[in-house]
Amino acid sequence: MADFMSGFRVSSSGMKAQSMRMNTISSNIANINTTRTPEGGPYRRKDVVFESMPEVKNFGEILSANSPRSNIQRVQVTDIVSDRKAPLLKYEPDHPDANEDGYVAYPNINMMEEMTNMIQATRAYEANVSSLQATKDMALSALELGR
Numbered sequence: 761m762a763d764f765m766s767g768f769r770v771s772s773s774g775m776k777a778q779s780m781r782m783n784t785i786s787s788n789i790a791n792i793n794t795t796r797t798p799e800g801g802p803y804r805r806k807d808v809v810f811e812s813m814p815e816v817k818n819f820g821e822i823l824s825a826n827s828p829r830s831n832i833q834r835v836q837v838t839d840i841v842s843d844r845k846a847p848l849l850k851y852e853p854d855h856p857d858a859n860e861d862g863y864v865a866y867p868n869i870n871m872m873e874e875m876t877n878m879i880q881a882t883r884a885y886e887a888n889v890s891s892l893q894a895t896k897d898m899a900l901s902a903l904e905l906g907r
Contacts, residue, residue, distance in 0.1 A: 764895055764898065764899040764902075766815055766832055767891070767892075767895035768892060768895055768896075769815060769834060770815060770832065770833070770834045770891075771888045771889075771891045771892040771895065772888075772892065773813075773834035773835050773836060774834070774835050774884065774885075774887075774888035774891075775885055775888045775889065775892070776837075777808070777810055777835045777836065777837050778881045778882075778884045778885040778888065779885065780808055780837050780840075781808045781837075781877075781881045782878060782881045782882065782885070784806050784807065784808050784840060785874055785877050785878045785881060786878075787806060788805050788806060788867075788869050788874050789869075789871070789874050789875075789878075791803035791867060791869075792866075792867060792869045792871065793866065793867075794867060795855070795857040795864055795865060795866060796857055801847065801865060802847045802865045802866055802867045803867040803869075804842040804843050804844075804867065805842070805843035805845070805867060805868060805869050806840050806841065806842055806843070807840070807841055807843065808837050808839070808840050808841075809837065809838050809839040809840070809841060810835050810836070810837060810838070811835070811836050811837075811838040812833045812834075812835060812836075813833065813834050813835070813836045814832070814833060814834075815832035815833060815834050843868065845868040846868065847865035847866055847867060847868055848865070848866045848867070848868050849863040849864070849865055849866075850863065850864050850866055851863055851864075852864045
């Protein structure tokens with residue numbers, strides 16, 4: 761049963777990471793026209809940073825394990841970074857955030873890139889759901905064999 765639990769934890773870590781990635785992409789899309797933030801200036805595109813981490817077990821599994829499994833890795837979001845690209849300048853002299861030359865600084869966000877990233881994150885999330893479901897089905901089959 762411990763192997764099934766590792767599968768559940770690895771898949772759920774992937775789902776959590778991709779969910780955070782989808783939320784970040786949604787924030788980028790929602791703020792595509794935000795010219796003023798509390799930090800000053802236009803919104804900066806955000807991106808998540810993933811890191812591979814050893815699969816952590818609970819204390820009971822560590823005590824009952826016959827051999828350590830260092831090859832099982834899960835994913836974790838370690839940071840959300842702001843893009844440092846220069847903002848896009850558009851000539852709109854009547855805009856309240858226009859500079860002295862009449863240009864407004866808009867976030868440097870490419871809608872096609874964000875939509876592509878959203879599709880990629882959605883597919884990765886779905887793959888983790890499929891993996892979780894397959895692990896669950898195997899665990900249920902193993903329990904049926906034990907009857």
